[in-house]
Amino acid sequence: MKLTFSRSVIAGSAFFAALVFAGDQTDDYLTTLTELGYPAPADNQLVHIPPTLKDLEQSSMHPELKRVIRRGHDLFTDTQQLRGENVFNNMNCSSCHLGDGRMPFSAPVWPAAVTLPNYRGKNDHVNSLEERIAGCFTYSMNGKPPDYGSDNMLALAAYHHWLARGVTMYPEQPIYGRGFPAPERPEEVSYQRGEQLYKEKCAICHGDNGEGLRIRDTTVFPAPWGNNSYNWGAGMVRVSSAAGFVKNNMPLGQPLSLTDQEAWDVAHFMNSQERPQDPRYTGDVAETLEKYGPTFHKHSLYGQKRESDGKVLGDHSNTGNKDFLKPDTVRPRTFE
Ligand code: HEC
Ligand code: HEC
Numbered sequence: 001m002k003l004t005f006s007r008s009v010i011a012g013s014a015f016f017a018a019l020v021f022a023g024d025q026t027d028d029y030l031t032t033l034t035e036l037g038y039p040a041p042a043d044n045q046l047v048h049i050p051p052t053l054k055d056l057e058q059s060s061m062h063p064e065l066k067r068v069i070r071r072g073h074d075l076f077t078d079t080q081q082l083r084g085e086n087v088f089n090n091m092n093c094s095s096c097h098l099g100d101g102r103m104p105f106s107a108p109v110w111p112a113a114v115t116l117p118n119y120r121g122k123n124d125h126v127n128s129l130e131e132r133i134a135g136c137f138t139y140s141m142n143g144k145p146p147d148y149g150s151d152n153m154l155a156l157a158a159y160h161h162w163l164a165r166g167v168t169m170y171p172e173q174p175i176y177g178r179g180f181p182a183p184e185r186p187e188e189v190s191y192q193r194g195e196q197l198y199k200e201k202c203a204i205c206h207g208d209n210g211e212g213l214r215i216r217d218t219t220v221f222p223a224p225w226g227n228n229s230y231n232w233g234a235g236m237v238r239v240s241s242a243a244g245f246v247k248n249n250m251p252l253g254q255p256l257s258l259t260d261q262e263a264w265d266v267a268h269f270m271n272s273q274e275r276p277q278d279p280r281y282t283g284d285v286a287e288t289l290e291k292y293g294p295t296f297h298k299h300s301l302y303g304q305k306r307e308s309d310g311k312v313l314g315d316h317s318n319t320g321n322k323d324f325l326k327p328d329t330v331r332p333r334t335f336e
Pocket of ligand 2: 094095096098099198201202203204205206212220221222223224225229230245246250251252266267270
């Protein structure tokens with residue numbers, strides 16, 4: 001058992017190492033990606049290889065700025081250091097944004113730095129980069145964002161900006177490898193097949209009950225459901241996003257090894273399990289679904305009867321390991 005873990009993890013890190021290119025190596029980088037099975041960029045797409053920490057050391061930027069960017073990187077990859085304050089589950093930002101937030105097809109985070117401020121349908125107003133980061137704290141980390149303008153928020157934002165080095169602000173072209181592009185939805189999706197596949201290909205790392213693995217204070221394998229996972233308001237609860245994430249990134253070190261059908265089945269199974277309440281909960285799951293269904297939950301299983309046993313998903317007031325539902329930062333803006 002132990003051996004299998006370390007072998008798989010090594011396979012995973014070798015895979016990321018293959019994608020740590022810098023500078024002018026765009027062609028090599030794209031060749032590596034296409035050899036792994038990812039699509040080549042379309043003619044009109046913007047391709048950007050984010051700089052590495054080694055590039056940071058070699059750059060002529062002010063040493064104090066370098067220090068803050070390194071701090072942002074450290075918070076991004078070890079977000080558990082903010083546990084109990086801003087993070088109330090087992091996630092690091094890099095649990096979903098693989099390769100330190102640099103990997104294409106793993107929602108690389110730099111696009112946010114060049115496309116925001118922008119309107120966001122999820123909260124129906126114009127968001128800043130800090131507010132976008134705050135969103136992932138609120139939902140994906142089941143937490144409470146660091147204060148706007150605080151040292152930690154600035155460090156994280158600086159890390160995002162640094163990754164976007166050299167990209168034009170508000171680019172007109174679509175961005176290659178952005179988000180978790182979902183494979184086409186198959187005609188039917190099966191809970192039972194998803195459960196079976198999870199047992200065969202995922203449980204060895206993520207646990208039979210989706211609990212993941214934590215050793216001392218370190219998350220070795222994050223929890224895909226339960227109290228230590230992302231909450232019902234997180235982007236990953238959209239079955240399409242989860243299918244896109246899984247298809248392109250899991251099992252770790254074997255991206256693109258599942259068929260589209262398998263990725264959808266396992267995403268459907270995973271997102272049919274319980275997790276902490278959506279921070280936008282009104283006190284009633286049907287009402288919350290009605291309110292956020294059109295803009296968000298139409299892609300999730302929230303408020304629906306589970307295929308296997310008819311249980312209504314999200315019908316509870318469990319907030320996981322935190323003792324509040326909604327952080328104060330989640331508020332509307334009007335510009336009036
Ligand atoms: C549970 C998984 C998960 C975790 C953990 C997570 N995120 Fe995300 N993040 C997502 C999803 C899903 C999206 C939306 C991707 C898409 O649009 O397809 C996203 C999008 C983003 C974006 C926007 C990227 C773009 O293309 O504009 C930023 C920035 C971001 N996350 C930052 C963070 C930060 C910072 C943290 C840690 C505090 C974090 N995320 C933790 C799942 C996660
Ligand atoms: C070899 C171990 C391993 C296997 C097998 C594996 N994963 Fe993962 N998975 C990880 C690790 C490690 C991360 C976090 C990435 C990081 O920290 O670098 C992760 C992250 C995730 C995440 C995002 C964070 C979370 O827990 O919600 C999901 C969802 C996920 N995996 C689903 C799956 C599914 C579905 C399968 C089976 C098809 C699978 N994984 C197989 C190791 C594994």
